[in-house]
Each structure stands twice: as structure tokens, then as C-alpha cells.
Amino acid sequence: MEAEISRSGAEPPESRFQRGTNQSGMRDFNERLVLSLVRRSGSLAKTDIARMTGLSAQTVSVIMRELEEEGLLLRGQPIRGKIGQPSVPMSLNPDGAYFLGLKIGRRSAELVLIDFVGAVRAMLQFSYRYPTPRETVDFVTRGMEQIRSTLTGRQDKRISGMGIAMPFELWNWAETAGAPSSVMDEWRHRDIRAEIQAKCPFPVYLQNDASSACGAELVFGRGTIPRDFIYFYLGAFAGGGVVLNGSLHVGPSGNAGALGSMPVPGPEGRPTQLIDIASIAILEKALNARGIEASHLWTSPQDWGDVGPDLDEWIAAAGTALAYAIVAASSVLDFEAAVIDGWMPEAVRSRLVASVREALAKIDVEGLHLPEVREGTVGRHARALGAASLPLSDRFLIGTGAPMKSA
Known part of the structure; x- marks a missing residue:
């Protein structure tokens, strides 16, 4: 089991969530509000929740009693020493x-099971040169059987859903991924969500992979989570997401925050897309051109070893491209932070963020308020964890975005 992902943040919860309502017919919203507050704060007493939400003490008591009876909340030890009844967190x-999460990437797939607090209970990985629908469905089928076999009957019944995080229009990346067009074109004619839903007794959700990674930072991120931030995830290809007013903004097509397509200065100053500079596939291509086998970039994201000068050049170029992308985004929206994460060792991520900050200092940003550039806190598995957060958010939380869900 991996360490718990969710942590309580320093920002006061009451500044991040909506007010509750004592009107009838709003039970579901109020329950989500309470669970969202408790998730962010770690633990709360009834008096704290009543103060934060504006709900009556009686309403809060009813909600928390029902959530406890449903097995969603645990009662802590009473805290004494104050006037009146002891406080019970x-x-x-x-x-x-x-919750199950499936990441379908251009170089690997991951299947993860998380519990209600975001701790990883199981994770399986499948690496490939390029993804195919048949192999993906087979991996999910076998993986779900393996993971669910480790659960008790009661635990299995409490699986509330599966989320799928994958690049939209995957077939358009055949040439870049080095895959046969005929194979990748199979994705155009397959409804992968429907195929997996047919094998699951719980709902299945779908979201763009980079948006899902952004959602993972929003739901599971450590420390103070900004209300408005732009997010970059560098995997085989660069992508990202946008969080506005504490919610993941995906837009009507689900493709908002497609930052990989953002124009940035390229070689000799000619414009190109961020994806053509900051993607890890670009680093792989440079290594392969010098006869260096680079599969470890995908199979060992926790430790790339001594990559050499190619890594230095990639970090410098990617840092500059990301800096221009941040400046461009800041001219449209006022973000508190720019968060950078990816399928890479933490040491490489730290160097990349330092490179971005250095590049920003050289760009004319007169008239703009630049966001704080910071490292992501979820890490390389953000896409899979973001996928698992889709059913969590849809069923139990408020204000985290709206994934596409199976009927």
C-alpha cells in the first residue's frame, strides 16, 4: 500500500466552499458539502461544520449521523476542556x-484502486510501444479481476465507480507515437468506455488524461490548493488543465485546457506548439537519435539514471516553452499558481520548475501579474489517480468538475 495521497491544506476550509442550505430537497448537496469540508480539513466537529456552512446545528447533526451510519465518517475521541459538551471530531x-482509475497513455496504461481518503490500495502497470483497444480492454479485465480478488465481499460492494483518463482523439497521434495508422485508427471506431462499462457493475466515467491529472492535484494535492491555477502535465506528450474558482474547467467539449496545443517560440524563433518541445517523447527522440535506448523513461519514471546532456538540453528548452505558455495564459486569466508535474523523477521535476522560473525572468511581462510557479504534489501517477477521482467527485464531492459518465 502506498502512502495516503490526500492531506489537509492550510487554507481555511470556509473560504473554499459554498454555503449549505437548510431547505428541504438539498440533502445530497449538504452531504457533499460536509464530506468535502472534512476531506480538506482532515477532521471536523459538528460545531465547526455548522459555523463554516451556515447550516443549523440540528441539520448538521442529522447529516453527520447519517454519514456515520452509511460508513462514510468515523467518530474520533471526544475533545474535552471547553465549556459545554465535549467536541467530537x-x-x-x-x-x-x-474507486478504480484507468490511465490509457501513449506508452503505458495504469490501473489503480484508491480508498475514500485517497490512499492507493493497489496499482498495476502495462507498458507498450503504442496502445491498442484490444490489449487495453484485456489489461483492464485481468487487472480488475486481480485487484477485486484481494478485497472482501463488503469492500468489493463499496467500489463506487471507475474513471478512465485518456487522450481524446488518440488516433491522431499515430505518427508522433510511432504507431501504425491502421492500428491507431481502431480507436476512432471503438467506444472504450462502453466496452469497459459492459464488464463493470458500477458506473464508468471518461475524461481527458491531462485534465484528469489536473483534477488529481485539485482533489488530492498537498498543502494549500489555489482557487485558480493553470496546470501542466508532461507525459509522452505535454498537456494540462485549468482550475477556476476551485473547480476543474473542462468546457463543453471536455477539451478546455488543451495546453499542449498552445503556440510557443520554437527553433530559430519560429512558432510551434508546446507539445513539440516539452513532451518527454522529444527527449526520447533525442536519445534514440544518438543510439541510446530510452525505454527506461517509461518503465522507470522514479529514476531515469544518468541521462546525460540530452536531459539538460530538454529541460532548458521545455522550461522556456512552459514559461511562454504561462505568460500567454496569464494574459487571458489571472491565475494564482502555475503547477507543473509529469511522468518523471522528482529531481527532474524540480530542475524543470527552476528552469521555468529562470526563463520567466527573461521575458517581458509588463502589465501582467504572473502566477507562482510550483511543483505538482501528486506526482507521476496523477493521471491514474485523477481518473479514480472522477467517481469520487461525482458521487461525494462538490465543485471539482463534471466528467462524462456512462448512462
């Missing part, structure tokens, strides 16, 4: 619900 029950 309530926290999320890790076994209250489980």
Missing part, C-alpha cells in the same frame, strides 16, 4: 468507498 472512513 469526525473524519473520513478509509473503507467508506473505493
Whole structure:
């Protein structure tokens, strides 16, 4: 089991969430509001929640009692020493619900099971040269059987859904991924969500992979989570997401925050797209051109070893491209932060963020307020964890975005 992903942030929860309502017919919203507050704060007493939400003490008592009976909240030890009744903190029950997440990438697939607090209970990985629908469905089928076999009957019944994070229009990346067009074109004619839904007794959701990674930072990120931030995830190809007013903004087509397509200065000053400079596939291509086998970039994201000068050149170029992308985005929206994460070792991520900051200092940004550039806190598995957060957000939280869901 990996360490718990979710952490309580320093920002006061009452500044991040909407007010509750004591009117009838709003039970579901109020329950989500309470669970969202408890998730962000770690644990809260009834009096705290009543103060933060504006709900009556009686309404809060009813909600928390029902959530406890449903197995979603755990009662802590009473805190004495104050006037009146002792305060009883309530926290999320890790076994209250489980969620599966599937990341379909251009070089690998991941299947993860997380519990109600975001701790990883199981994770499987499948590496390939390029993805095919048949192999992907087979991987998911075998993986779900393997993971679910480790659960008790009660735990299995508490799987609340599966999320799928994958690049939209995957067939358009055949040439860049080095895959046969005929194979990649199969994705055009397959409804992968429907195929996987047919094998699941719980709902299946779908979202763009980079948006899902952004959602993981929003739901599971450590420390203070900004209300408005732009997010970059560098995998085989660069992508990203946008969070506005504490919610993931995906737009009507689900493709908002397609930052990989953002124009940036390229070689000799000619414009190109961010994806053509900051993607890890560009680093792989440079290594292969010098006869260096680069599969470890995908199979060992925790440690790339001594990559050499090609890594230095890629970090410098990617840092400059990301800096221009941040400046361009800041001329449209006022972001508090620019968050950078990816399928890479933490040391490489730190160097990349430093490169971005250095490049920003050389760009004319008169008239703009630049966001704080910071490292992501979820890490290389952000896309898979973001996928798992889709059913969590849809069923139990407020204000985290609207994934596409199976009927």
C-alpha cells in the first residue's frame, strides 16, 4: 500500500466552499458539502461544520449521523476542556468507498484502486510501444479481476465507480507515437468506455488524461490548493488543465485546457506548439537519435539514471516553452499558481520548475501579474489517480468538475 495521497491544506476550509442550505430537497448537496469540508480539513466537529456552512446545528447533526451510519465518517475521541459538551471530531472512513482509475497513455496504461481518503490500495502497470483497444480492454479485465480478488465481499460492494483518463482523439497521434495508422485508427471506431462499462457493475466515467491529472492535484494535492491555477502535465506528450474558482474547467467539449496545443517560440524563433518541445517523447527522440535506448523513461519514471546532456538540453528548452505558455495564459486569466508535474523523477521535476522560473525572468511581462510557479504534489501517477477521482467527485464531492459518465 502506498502512502495516503490526500492531506489537509492550510487554507481555511470556509473560504473554499459554498454555503449549505437548510431547505428541504438539498440533502445530497449538504452531504457533499460536509464530506468535502472534512476531506480538506482532515477532521471536523459538528460545531465547526455548522459555523463554516451556515447550516443549523440540528441539520448538521442529522447529516453527520447519517454519514456515520452509511460508513462514510468515523467518530474520533471526544475533545474535552471547553465549556459545554465535549467536541467530537469526525473524519473520513478509509473503507467508506473505493474507486478504480484507468490511465490509457501513449506508452503505458495504469490501473489503480484508491480508498475514500485517497490512499492507493493497489496499482498495476502495462507498458507498450503504442496502445491498442484490444490489449487495453484485456489489461483492464485481468487487472480488475486481480485487484477485486484481494478485497472482501463488503469492500468489493463499496467500489463506487471507475474513471478512465485518456487522450481524446488518440488516433491522431499515430505518427508522433510511432504507431501504425491502421492500428491507431481502431480507436476512432471503438467506444472504450462502453466496452469497459459492459464488464463493470458500477458506473464508468471518461475524461481527458491531462485534465484528469489536473483534477488529481485539485482533489488530492498537498498543502494549500489555489482557487485558480493553470496546470501542466508532461507525459509522452505535454498537456494540462485549468482550475477556476476551485473547480476543474473542462468546457463543453471536455477539451478546455488543451495546453499542449498552445503556440510557443520554437527553433530559430519560429512558432510551434508546446507539445513539440516539452513532451518527454522529444527527449526520447533525442536519445534514440544518438543510439541510446530510452525505454527506461517509461518503465522507470522514479529514476531515469544518468541521462546525460540530452536531459539538460530538454529541460532548458521545455522550461522556456512552459514559461511562454504561462505568460500567454496569464494574459487571458489571472491565475494564482502555475503547477507543473509529469511522468518523471522528482529531481527532474524540480530542475524543470527552476528552469521555468529562470526563463520567466527573461521575458517581458509588463502589465501582467504572473502566477507562482510550483511543483505538482501528486506526482507521476496523477493521471491514474485523477481518473479514480472522477467517481469520487461525482458521487461525494462538490465543485471539482463534471466528467462524462456512462448512462
